[in-house]
Amino acid sequence: MSAPPPDELRIQSDSPQRTEQVGLALGRLLRAGDLVCLSGQLGAGKTVLSRGIGAGWGADPPLSSPTYNLVHEHQRENDGARLQHIDLYRISGPAEAASLGLDDILEGDDIAIIEWSQRIGDCLPKEQLRIDIELADEQARELIISARGQRARSLLDALRDTALSRS
């Protein structure tokens, strides 16, 4: 019997393009209700990764850095499915998260991508794919991907198969 695959996937990225490409592979795998939580310091590449995820999922126009609104809704043309891109960088705490309607989003069928999810940590439901981006130097990043729950686990396994097949 072979050992089960590890619960964590680490991907090295040497350019924004590579990070976006990993996002693209993940975006293609997402389906209704999936939650992706992104953490990492300012400039780590959370928005770059989000843009890739959005493109892989089918967002048009592309995801950008949410400047004024903390929540950006994207609707896919072919089937009307929705993706919520959330950036909690400027949030004051869990109370403000509640005022954003985050609970409703997380309970609903929309896909949610949350940048700076560490800001509200424990308030998030358990099932989620977590990606922490570590900044090593100007272009080098490490994407540390881990799964909470069964669905996230299968996403992680599928991503392992697809994202690593290149390189």
Ligand SMILES: Nc1ncnc2c1ncn2[C@@H]1O[C@H](COP(=O)(O)OP(=O)(O)O)[C@@H](O)[C@H]1O
């Ligand atoms: N390997 C890499 N992956 C992602 N971004 C990178 C990488 N190398 C350099 N960058 C740059 O780092 C910045 C990341 O910005 P952004 O995605 O907005 O960060 P965050 O959303 O985490 O604050 C961009 O300017 C991007 O071009």
Ligand SMILES: [Mg+2]
């Ligand atoms: Mg950002």
